[in-house]
Amino acid sequence: MTGRGPGRRRGSPDTRTEILDAARRVFSEVGFDRATIRGIAREAAVDPALIHHYFGTKHKLFAASIDLPMAAADAVRSVFAEDREQAGRRLAETFFSVWDRELARATLLGILRSAMGGEDRAVEAFRQFLTSALLDEIAPQIPGKRPRLRALLMASQLVGVAMTRYVMKLEPIASAPVSEIIDLVAPRLQSYVEN
Amino acid sequence: MTGRGPGRRRGSPDTRTEILDAARRVFSEVGFDRATIRGIAREAAVDPALIHHYFGTKHKLFAASIDLPMAAADAVRSVFAEDREQAGRRLAETFFSVWDRELARATLLGILRSAMGGEDRAVEAFRQFLTSALLDEIAPQIPGKRPRLRALLMASQLVGVAMTRYVMKLEPIASAPVSEIIDLVAPRLQSYVEN
DNA sequence: CCAATAATTCAACGAACGTTGAATTAGGGA
DNA sequence: TCCCTAATTCAACGTTCGTTGAATTATTGG
Numbered sequence: 001m002t003g004r005g006p007g008r009r010r011g012s013p014d015t016r017t018e019i020l021d022a023a024r025r026v027f028s029e030v031g032f033d034r035a036t037i038r039g040i041a042r043e044a045a046v047d048p049a050l051i052h053h054y055f056g057t058k059h060k061l062f063a064a065s066i067d068l069p070m071a072a073a074d075a076v077r078s079v080f081a082e083d084r085e086q087a088g089r090r091l092a093e094t095f096f097s098v099w100d101r102e103l104a105r106a107t108l109l110g111i112l113r114s115a116m117g118g119e120d121r122a123v124e125a126f127r128q129f130l131t132s133a134l135l136d137e138i139a140p141q142i143p144g145k146r147p148r149l150r151a152l153l154m155a156s157q158l159v160g161v162a163m164t165r166y167v168m169k170l171e172p173i174a175s176a177p178v179s180e181i182i183d184l185v186a187p188r189l190q191s192y193v194e195n
Numbered sequence: 196m197t198g199r200g201p202g203r204r205r206g207s208p209d210t211r212t213e214i215l216d217a218a219r220r221v222f223s224e225v226g227f228d229r230a231t232i233r234g235i236a237r238e239a240a241v242d243p244a245l246i247h248h249y250f251g252t253k254h255k256l257f258a259a260s261i262d263l264p265m266a267a268a269d270a271v272r273s274v275f276a277e278d279r280e281q282a283g284r285r286l287a288e289t290f291f292s293v294w295d296r297e298l299a300r301a302t303l304l305g306i307l308r309s310a311m312g313g314e315d316r317a318v319e320a321f322r323q324f325l326t327s328a329l330l331d332e333i334a335p336q337i338p339g340k341r342p343r344l345r346a347l348l349m350a351s352q353l354v355g356v357a358m359t360r361y362v363m364k365l366e367p368i369a370s371a372p373v374s375e376i377i378d379l380v381a382p383r384l385q386s387y388v389e390n
Numbered sequence: 391c392c393a394a395t396a397a398t399t400c401a402a403c404g405a406a407c408g409t410t411g412a413a414t415t416a417g418g419g420a
Numbered sequence: 421t422c423c424c425t426a427a428t429t430c431a432a433c434g435t436t437c438g439t440t441g442a443a444t445t446a447t448t449g450g
Contacts, residue, residue, distance in 0.1 A: 004398080004399075005398090005399070005400095005444080005445080006398060006399035006400065006443070006444045006445065007397075007398060007399070007443090007444045007445025007446065008396070008397040008398060008444085008445050008446035008447070009397070009398070009445085009446075010446070010447095011446095012447085015397075015398085029313075030312075030313050031228075031311065031312050031313065033226075033228040033229055033312060034228060034312060034313060036436085036437065036438085037437075037438060037439085038436085038437070038438085046398080046399090047398065047399045047400080048399095048437095048438080048439085049398080049399065049400080049439080049440080049441095050397075050398060050399075052438080052439060052440075053396095053397075053398080054397095057438080057439080058437095058438065058439095112311065113311050113312065113313070115311075115362075115363065116226065116307065116308050116310075116311030116312065116358075116362060117225070117226050117228060117229060117308065117311065117312050118224075118225050118226065118229060118308070123363060126363060127363065127365060130359075130365060131365075146367075146371075146375065146379070148367050149367050149368060149371055149375065149376075149379065150379065152359060152365060152367065152368045153352075153356070153368070153376075153379055153380060153383075155355070155359065156352065156355030156356045156358070156359045156368070157348075157351060157352045157355055157383075158355070159354075159355040159358055159359060160350070160351030160352050160353065160354040160355030160356075160358070161348070161351045161355075163311075163351070163354055163355070163358065164325075164347060164350065164351045164354060167310075167311060168310065168318060168321060168322065170322060170325060170326075170347060172341075172343050172344050172347065173344060173347045173348070173351070176341075176344055180341065180344065181344075181348075184341070184344065184345065184348055184387070185348060187386070188348075188352075188383040188386060188387070191382070191383060191386065192379070192383070197428090197429075199428080199429075200414080200415080200428090200429070200430095201413070201414045201415070201428060201429035201430065202413090202414045202415025202416065202427075202428060202429070203414085203415050203416035203417070203426070203427040203428060204415090204416075204427070204428070205416075205417095206416095207417085210427075210428085231406080231407065231408085232407075232408060232409085233406085233407070233408085241428080241429090242428065242429050242430080243407095243408080243409085243429095244409080244410080244411095244428080244429070244430080245427075245428060245429075247408080247409060247410080248426095248427075248428080249427095252408080252409085253407095253408065253409095
């Protein structure tokens with residue numbers, strides 16, 4: 001059904017990357033459970049067995065497809081670099097700048113969707129992301145009581161926005177301009193920092 | 196493997212309800228996709244075919260298992276009944292009083308998990324819950340600009356708390372006492388109402 | 391130009407799942 | 421008591437899925 005016979009293809013197409021892209025697309029749309037190797041193969045115009053050839057199991061393919069976005073954790077690290085009075089706004093801005101980049105969004109959606117399904121690797125990726133990015137970096141900078149709890153409540157607000165805007169696509173939050181959401185969310189994030 | 200032969204059982208056990216309870220338990224733990232009729236049947240100590248006898252398809256079983264919690268929407272309706280200055284706190288309190296009831300939590304978890312997987316009925320249940328409970332009831336009471344967006348951002352904060360606390364079980368939010376979370380979240384919810 | 395290796399497809403297997411139809415047993419009304 | 425209906429299990433079917441091993445074709449290094 002690939003329209004192509006067996007054997008190596010002409011030229012040197014980067015099929016491995018094409019498979020990874022297709023995987024990210026599919027995982028982001030339907031999550032780990034509903035994603036099928038066969039479906040991803042179809043999306044990549046490739047035989048299912050080729051996926052196994054490159055990545056081994058479905059779990060390993062998923063792991064490979066969510067490998068990079070840990071770079072996003074670095075972005076968060078800079079949020080508290082400068083003055084603390086604007087930290088809430090900078091966090092919100094960083095959040096949306098990550099989610100608005102095509103590739104990152106697909107990847108994060110895949111993680112989010114799959115984590116809800118209980119897919120271990122996704123839950124772990126999520127936990128690690130939040131832990132390293134928010135708890136380890138931000139919490140120590142928060143004065144007052146229960147800094148870690150406050151940091152996680154900030155994260156919760158953003159997770160909730162991601163879910164309602166990007167996953168469930170609820171109106172009017174799904175199509176509201178980023179700037180408006182930032183203007184509304186930033187002060188509440190900031191208030192978690194201050195008292 | 197049910198340890199019982201074929202034919203009707205003695206007495207009059209409410210097997211239908213037992214199946215529904217088992218279904219809610221399983222759906223809340225693993226979501227719609229990973230839940231299997233066979234697994235639910237095992238949990239209810241019943242043959243898989245009996246589930247089909249009572250509920251028809253897996254989708255109908257799921258629909259039946261999330262039927263009631265719309266009663267929770269009524270609880271939200273009372274949040275804005277009295278003075279507006281305490282609306283944020285009352286919303287937080289209502290939220291946790293619902294999530295702390297065993298049955299409701301299982302049901303809502305099932306919806307949340309399954310909605311992430313893209314299960315249509317779950318997404319629709321969720322959308323309708325948020326729409327009727329929050330957008331239609333709360334938003335009209337919010338003064339100023341973009342009241343519906345503000346209402347959804349309040350909801351987003353709570354959805355995020357539900358995810359981090361009940362679904363992903365991230366510490367320290369997972370085991371923090373409800374009262375502490377309420378004390379921290381309520382003022383931010385309230386601020387969405389006021390300006 | 392030849393051999394080795396990499397890329398790719400094909401065909402099939404085994405497992406798990408949702409669903410179905412028939413068989414079996416118990417309860418309830420006449 | 422007898423029959424009808426409801427409750428329950430059994431065995432099986434057809435599908436889909438992840439995975440595997442062998443076969444086929446292109447590239448590349450010597």
